[in-house]
Amino acid sequence: MAALRNDGPSTASRLAQRLGESSGSTSYHLRQLAAYGFVEELPDEGNGRDRWWRAPHRSTHFDTAALVDDPAGREAVEEISHRQITLHQRLLAAHATERGELDDDRRAAVSLNDWSLRLSPDAARELADELNAVLARWRDTREDAGQPPVHVLLDLFPLTTYPL
Numbered sequence: 001m002a003a004l005r006n007d008g009p010s011t012a013s014r015l016a017q018r019l020g021e022s023s024g025s026t027s028y029h030l031r032q033l034a035a036y037g038f039v040e041e042l043p044d045e046g047n048g049r050d051r052w053w054r055a056p057h058r059s060t061h062f063d064t065a066a067l068v069d070d071p072a073g074r075e076a077v078e079e080i081s082h083r084q085i086t087l088h089q090r091l092l093a094a095h096a097t098e099r100g101e102l103d104d105d106r107r108a109a110v111s112l113n114d115w116s117l118r119l120s121p122d123a124a125r126e127l128a129d130e131l132n133a134v135l136a137r138w139r140d141t142r143e144d145a146g147q148p149p150v151h152v153l154l155d156l157f158p159l160t161t162y163p164l
Contacts, residue, residue, distance in 0.1 A: 001038055002087070004055035006149050009042055011050045058139050061132060065125070088153050095151075109150070127155050 011025035030053050033039040045052035068074030133152055
């Protein structure tokens with residue numbers, strides 16, 4: 001899904017080559033993602049053998065509060081959260097590796113932040129909603145399709161101990 005968002009529409013075969021997977025695996029996962037609306041087929045592209053897929057959304061956001069009372073929902077939240085954390089680790093590691101190759105303008109635009117606020121759960125939710133709204137507005141009004149993607153990792157989470 002991230003490859004479709006960042007690189008645009010593709011086939012299962014092309015994604016398999018890019019991701020180092022089998023085309024059978026990527027085809028299966030595309031169909032699974034499509035079943036839940038995370039990707040969609042482009043019916044006017046390709047042919048019966050090469051189906052083209054795209055990510056219809058520029059971000060993934062879901063309300064975890066609505067899911068935690070349901071055991072299956074809680075399990076889904078835990079799985080998605082784990083995968084999101086793993087993805088964020090990979091994105092930051094890739095940035096650390098590529099940082100030295102950035103031109104001066106791109107390097108100057110990097111902003112890595114570490115904020116620690118003391119907020120109630122309601123205030124934390126309000127802050128997350130406000131920040132997500134700002135990002136959505138920028139996506140909808142300021143995005144330049146000719147530029148490479150800028151990744152914004154927005155995480156709010158409580159910790160009882162700070163890892164040193």
